[in-house]
Amino acid sequence: MKATDVNRRQFLKTGAIATALVTAGRLPLLSAQTEEDMSIDASTGPYAVKPIRDHLKRFSPAETPLGKNETYSLTYDIVHWNWVNGRQGTFANSILGRVAIERVTAGDQVIYEVNQRTRIGGLDNFLEARIVCNTDDLNSLGTWTLSSYSKSVKGQLDPLSKLDEKGRCDDGRIRIESGDHEYGFSTKNSVVTQWTILDFLMRKANPALDVTFDLLQDLSLFKPGQVLTSDDATVVKLKDGRSLSLQTYAQTGHGVLPIHYLLDEQRRPQLITNSILSWALAQLRY
Numbered sequence: 001m002k003a004t005d006v007n008r009r010q011f012l013k014t015g016a017i018a019t020a021l022v023t024a025g026r027l028p029l030l031s032a033q034t035e036e037d038m039s040i041d042a043s044t045g046p047y048a049v050k051p052i053r054d055h056l057k058r059f060s061p062a063e064t065p066l067g068k069n070e071t072y073s074l075t076y077d078i079v080h081w082n083w084v085n086g087r088q089g090t091f092a093n094s095i096l097g098r099v100a101i102e103r104v105t106a107g108d109q110v111i112y113e114v115n116q117r118t119r120i121g122g123l124d125n126f127l128e129a130r131i132v133c134n135t136d137d138l139n140s141l142g143t144w145t146l147s148s149y150s151k152s153v154k155g156q157l158d159p160l161s162k163l164d165e166k167g168r169c170d171d172g173r174i175r176i177e178s179g180d181h182e183y184g185f186s187t188k189n190s191v192v193t194q195w196t197i198l199d200f201l202m203r204k205a206n207p208a209l210d211v212t213f214d215l216l217q218d219l220s221l222f223k224p225g226q227v228l229t230s231d232d233a234t235v236v237k238l239k240d241g242r243s244l245s246l247q248t249y250a251q252t253g254h255g256v257l258p259i260h261y262l263l264d265e266q267r268r269p270q271l272i273t274n275s276i277l278s279w280a281l282a283q284l285r286y
Contacts, residue, residue, distance in 0.1 A: 046234045048248045048260040049271065051081045052278045055093035058239050059271075064284040066202065066266040070110075072286045073102040074198065074269070076279035078118060096120065099279065101195045110139050114195050123150045123158070129219060131196065138200050138213055140190035141169040146219045167219065174216060185222040189214045197228070197251075198261075198269050205249060205267050206230070215253070226253035234262055236271075246270060 049056060078097045097118030104111045109132050116127040127148045133139040143166070150161035167176040174185040191214045192200070200211075209230045215223040231248040238244055246262035262271040272279040 046236070048231070048234045048250075048262060048273055049236055051273045051275055052079050052093055052271065052280065054091055055079045055095075055278075055280060056236055056238065059280055060239060061244060061264065061270050062268060062281045062284045064268075064286070066268050066284075067286050069286045070105045071103060072284065073100060074281065075100045075283040075285075076272070077282050078116075079278045079280055081276055081278070096277075097125075098282065099195070101198070103199055105135075108135055109133065109142070110135055110199075112139075112196055122153055124153070125150045125161075127218070129195075131193065131219070133196060136190065137204060138190045138192050138211070139196050140192060140213075141174075141196075141216060143168045144219055165219070169216075174222065176220070185216075185224075187214050188224065191216050193217065193219060198272075201228075201249060201261055201263060201269055202267050205247070205263055207247075209249060215256070221255070223253060223255035226251055226256070228261075231260070234260075236262075244270075 052059075076099050077095045078099060079093050080096045082092055082094065097116065099114065099116040102113040104113075112129075112131040112133065114127070114129040114131065118125045125148070127146070129144060129146045131144040132142045134142055145166045146164070148161070148163045150158045152158070163178065165176055165178045167174065169175075169187070169191050172187050174187060174191065176183055189212055193216055197213075197215075204211075207230050209228065211228050213226050213228070215226045217223055228249055228251045231250040234246050234248045236244050236246060244264065246264055249261040249263070251259040251261070257275045259272065259274045261269055262273070263269050268281065268284060270281045
């Protein structure tokens with residue numbers, strides 16, 4: 001896969017001012033709503049896919065049938081939203097990298113292996129995680145290890161980028177060890193990550209869905225009080241001219257802009273959109 005280079009300063013700047021852009025109405029993802037109107041600005045397409053409307057011209061849905069096997073892997077392209085040559089009022093998408101999520105059941109545990117690679121500003125950024133979850137509906141967090149680092153285009157490791165952490169979640173408390181430092185959070189709900197919540201949708205998504213959880217984004221950023229509910233169906237136009245109807249689920253809560261999960265009729269999570277960065281399903285394997 002060839003990932004498009006993005007200037008590091010531009011990437012960080014767009015992430016830092018996301019809230020201000022939302023306030024100004026200039027970010028592509030504007031709301032999570034259940035009204036009949038599919039878009040605040042209908043000329044730019046349904047609100048749930050505004051961040052990736054350029055990428056949809058090149059997107060083909062994964063077609064592997066959703067099986068009953070609880071061991072599988074999902075691979076997503078990580079899609080970045082940006083202006084064309086920095087010009088306001090324009091839009092484009094580029095692929096920054098990929099994230100692979102492998103799920104395996106092991107007795108009374110569920111194990112996720114996550115491998116993510118992105119290229120930003122000429123650096124290849126790697127994240128690897130092993131997450132041991134409980135077998136409840138949400139596959140709530142148990143214990144985990146995480147390693148992240150960066151390499152130059154010549155493959156040289158940046159020693160300052162190396163981060164190794166391990167953590168656990170039990171008895172309403174998250175504990176994370178990072179080198180000689182330890183930090184934590186108190187929780188009121190089951191805790192999930194952006195990588196593990198997908199399995200819940202693949203098994204439990206339905207028109208009456210309404211579930212609350214706490215999010216530990218990247219196994220590091222704690223965002224409590226997330227609510228995931230069913231939203232409208234979203235019709236997207238694909239690169240071959242076909243139209244595809246995807247059932248949309250919206251996540252809102254502390255510290256996040258609305259996140260939309262778009263599932264097909266087999267409950268395959270084809271698209272996950274979230275303002276600056278979105279995911280597009282490239283491969284489903286059993």
